[in-house]
Amino acid sequence: MRSALRQLVVAIALFWVVLSLTFFLVRAAPGDPVAFLAPPAASAPELARLRAALDLDAPLPVQYARWARDVFEGNLGTSFVAHRSVTSVLGDAIPISLALGGISLLLTFVIGVAIGSVQGAHRGTRVDSALTVVTTTIYAAPSFWLALSLIALFTYGAARLDLPSWLRLPAFGVRDPAGDSGVVDLVRHAVLPVATLTLVGAAGIARYARTSVVELLRLQWVRTAVAKGVPARSVHARHVLANALPTLLILFALALPGVLAGSVFVETVFGWPGVGRLMVSSIFARDYPVVVGATVVYAALVILANLAADLALPLVDARRRT
Amino acid sequence: MTGFWRGAGTQTRAAMLMLLALALAALVVPALAHTDPLAIGDALALRLLPPLSVDVTHHFHLLGTDSFGRDLFVRAMLAGRLSLAVGIAGSALAGAVGIAVGAIGGWAGGMLDRTAMAVGDVLLAIPRLVILLVCAALWPPGATMVITILVLTGWMGVARLVRGEVRGLRARPFVEGAHAMGASPARVLWRHVLPNALAPAIVAIALGVGSAVLLESGLSFLGLGIQPPQPSWGNMIADGREMIVLAPWIALAPGIALILTVLSCTLLGDALRDRLAGDELETMRARS
Secondary structure, eight states: OOHHHHHHHHHHHHHHHHHHHHHHHHHHHSSOOOHHHTTTTHHHHHHHHHHHHHSSSSSSHHHHHHHHOOOOOOOOBBBBBOOOOOHHHHHHHHHHHHHHHHHHHHHHHHHHHHHHHHHHHTTTTHHHHHHHHHHHHHSSSSSHHHHHHHHHHHIIIIIHTTOGGGGGOOOOSSSSSSSSSSSHHHHHHHHHHHHHHHHHHHHHHHHHHHHHHHHHHHHHHHHHHHTTTHHHHHIIIIIIIHHHHHHHHHHHHHHHHHHHHHHHHHHHHHHHHHHHHHHHHHHHTTOOHHHHHHHHHHHHHHHHHHHHOOOOOHOOOOOGGE | OOHHHHHHOOHHHHHHHHHHHHHHHHHHHHHHSSSSSSSSHHHHHHHHHOEEEETTTSSSSSSSSSOOOBBEEEHHHHHHHHHHHHHHHHHHHHHHHHHHHHHHHHHHHHHHHHHHHHHHHHHHSSOHHHHHHHHHHOOOOOOHHHHHHHTTTTSSHHHHHHHHHHHHTTTTTTHHHHHHTOOOOOHHHIIIIHHOOOOHHHHHHHHHHHHHHHHHHHHHHTTSSSSSTOOOOOHHHHHHGTTTTTHHHHHHHHHHHHHHHHHHHHHHHHHHHHHHHHHHHHHHHHOO
């Protein structure tokens, strides 16, 4: 319990440091957001007024103090571009990213662990090496390239191969603007982005899962079980998988940043208005409050996932209970 | 190096040959090509030729041409110069910083060590791509900026590895012996501890080249890294994005060179790691 509390405090401190770091990084950068935002013909007093309105005229420590107070009140500032609060801009984007990322993370995990387990259990066979080639190649491919390949397959390829119309999946956006906007349409739009994220993630997880299954199979009690004639199926179910739970938890925490990073590209390529795409478009628009806000969301997710894995480890691993 | 080659499996040899071939092609192909990979010639006659086609002037295009009629293979190899250079420089410099921080922190201990490790933990808590994006957003894009942020966000893993090794080595008899013989602490660190602590760092750097190339391509794809007309694999893929429905090879062809590079780096890194793990087992067996 003591250590759980300690981990919580460390996580919160870490989160605050990340927040402050982003704040100072944004202000240390060259380039004046006021010059970027103001109309070219703006006069000096107009520029000064805009600077004051954006709270950029105060000394840096004062800005930091005001900003810190606002963050404590749940206020991340106002978007320079959308003229709405950053929290409401993020509030529109987060559910989309969470849905996309959540489904992909789940599939990534299930498929990745399944592939890795098959490989580990059949180590050194042809199946193992074939799957290694596939996962290593996909792991080496950038997510945006995989996304474009899938788009090419379902547009250029679909026309060449004469695929049936239900298989011609939409490659852009969340909804079909002209057609019906039912659940079926949404699911059809989600297939390619989810597939891209899952491919990238599962390939990475399978590589880790294979290694840990191989290590588990070398353990003495597993070898004892095999030696005393326990059938392979129950060795894998009872002895290997049960002991793999702690590793699986760590893998879950490891998979999250990958899916988040992938979602930046996947949302950009497929035109999903999630946090990743919001971040990229805010960067181009020099919309600093939104850039900071999106960074906060990503950092919070990663720190939370790591904290959850740390806290859950003693629950599934008796050796870590004290 | 020859020893490594002799002991390597087919997979590792294939990876080494592939990297060598890619590096050579990146150096030679753009220099020998009959067309300028940047200039736009007779665009109407040459544009959007699919891979493996021969154009009206009887020139062969291995990977086809883009919407301006430029040969994609020559362009991809020219892009390879920059992408490979940025990837190698980014990973090697990050590794050098990591080795320095880890060695000094692990050797000196105390406040210095704890501060360095705390800074590393903070940087590790944010997804690397997010820091890259924020930095790329704030500073003017280009190769130097990409390398700088690869170094700033890439030293922590190596620092941690080297620090662990150095701390483990500090108490070993041969280090004590060197102290007893009157060697200065700096000399002991440099001549006795560091050479024994570098192996895992070298693996991490080799593996890091692949991820540095990937990150560079990602930034360039988003328009935040290497800027056109200077081709990099990432911005070439971005170039082909608009034509993906009509001429998918424009976006997909540069990706093949990129995937082969990252794949080779991963295989090499894995082989190095297995080799080092094997060596450690050998020494452990020899000692017991």
